[in-house]
Amino acid sequence: MVLPVNEARDRALDAAEQLIYARGVHAVGMDDVRELSGVSLKRLYALFPGKEALVEAVLERRDGRWRQRLADFVTRVGDRDERLLAVFDWLAEWFAEPDFRGCAWINVFGELGSTSPAVLAQVRGHKRRFAEQLAGWVADAHRPAELAPQLLLLAEGAMVTAGIHGGPGPAHEARRAAAALLSR
Amino acid sequence: MVLPVNEARDRALDAAEQLIYARGVHAVGMDDVRELSGVSLKRLYALFPGKEALVEAVLERRDGRWRQRLADFVTRVGDRDERLLAVFDWLAEWFAEPDFRGCAWINVFGELGSTSPAVLAQVRGHKRRFAEQLAGWVADAHRPAELAPQLLLLAEGAMVTAGIHGGPGPAHEARRAAAALLSR
DNA sequence: TAGAGTAGAGAACCGTGGTTCTCCCCGTCA
DNA sequence: TGACGGGGAGAACCACGGTTCTCTACTCTA
Structure with a gap:
């Protein structure tokens, strides 16, 4: 067959x-x-055509799936402010998965970022689209636009820290920080 | 000779x-x-003894120098609250250096984290010591201890985002977020 | 059923890189 | 001055991995 x-x-x-x-x-x-x-x-x-194209295709498909999973989780939450915090709840779930090894794009960037333009474009594209997702939810909550990049930094910091040390702790810290930024 | x-x-x-x-x-x-x-x-x-040991030695020496440079910059600031923000000013200067390519430890972790225990130990050690530095300055400012990991996430997020996209912008965003967390 | 074309197994090819070895130079010291 | 030993240049060795090729088997069709 x-x-x-x-x-x-x-x-x-x-x-x-x-x-x-x-x-x-x-x-x-x-x-x-x-x-x-x-x-x-x-x-x-x-x-x-070759290994690099395979890596590219892997990252591209993962980007769609990853952001879809996030969006499914977040938009299930009704309250627009709570949605912003739900991002970090989802990160906590992700970080707790047994085979979690950090953010695939951050890892690949660390390995190839400076040597493969195609992979670099995938990484930048993914991070830009994630930032746009966040910015959309910030706008939905009628929060000031400058909040979005701050939440983004908390999320990226949590991903990298969880990757290195393991466990969902960084997502919880990030959630607390995000709540503090929201409560001002 | x-x-x-x-x-x-x-x-x-x-x-x-x-x-x-x-x-x-x-x-x-x-x-x-x-x-x-x-x-x-x-x-x-x-x-x-081999390449891995060379990489290890590079990371170890860089750790000492990196944290010393940071400490020199930060402790030159008199006000204890301002010191916490100065961390992000220093990051901005670092990100603006022409050969800046992100955080060396994050990059190396992405590349070797799962395959080289010795390198992984260097990365974890560096990140732990950086976190301790931050925690010390938070304590000096008589701020609650839970602030330190939140500032850490902002700093890590800024490093990773600046590495991927380039430029000092993420450090400025992180500084604003840190100021917001301090002003509560 | 015979021929053609496709797909898989696995060897082969080729460059690369970590590590070691050979050969030779040169400074030192008895 | 002559033996010695450390050090450099560069080849050699060996394993690995990306890519291609060969050979064979199988399926589909005329």
Whole structure:
């Protein structure tokens, strides 16, 4: 039986995402992706021009999913002020997942940011879109626009700190700080 | 003329630090370090057991210097509350340096955090000591202890955002947020 | 059923990089 | 002055990983 193109592509992206998130880009070989995905090297190179394009595709798909998950969680909250705090509740849940290893984009930037323009564009695009999401919710709450970048810094700080030390603690700290900024 | 051990070690660390900060660990070869430092491979391997130990030594020395520079800047400010804000002024100066490429420890963590215990220990140690520095200044200002981790998140968020997008803007945002937290 | 084309397994190719080794120079000291 | 030993230049060694190629099997179709 022959795997349809879309399914082979999905399997390849699944495997690559899992491995790269766990170990970093350069620690994952195309052969590792082949082994985990069951998609042959030949097909991998038919689906993606090379490893860099695979990494790019992984980041792009993850961006859509990540922001969708966040948005689903946040917009389930009715109160517009509470939504802003719910961002940090969602971060806390994420940080507590057993295979959490920090923010994939921050990690990839640390590894490749200065050497791969394509990956750098993915990272900047993701962070910009996340900032826009936040800014939208700040506007919905009729809060001053300058609040959004401040909440963004708290979220980014929480992601990086949780990545390095582990655990949801930084999300709780960030939530407290965000509440303080909201209560002024 | 024969280079004394300490000077050879310094030159090797200087070169390795510069290259690794600019390009990331895996993009720098021992031969690049040899070329820039003028220290032969033989001597590099006499000074350090291997590349990982060199990276470790680079991070350790940079930790001392980085926190010293920060402390010098901050403690020059008389007012204890202003000191807390001065942290972000210093970050702004750092971010504006032409070769700024984000926080070296965050970057290295993204690249090696999950694969090198020695490097991970350096990263955690640095971040812990930075947090302790901040906590000390918060205590000096007779501010509640829970303020320190919140300022830490702002600082980390600023470092990561400035690394990705460039420029001192995130430090200014973080300073405003910190001032808001202080004015409650 | 025969032929064609596609896909997989796995070897092969090629560059790179960490680490070690060889060869030679030069300063030192008996 | 001659043996010695540290140090440098650069080759060599070895493993790894991205990419391509070969060979074979299988499926689909005429």
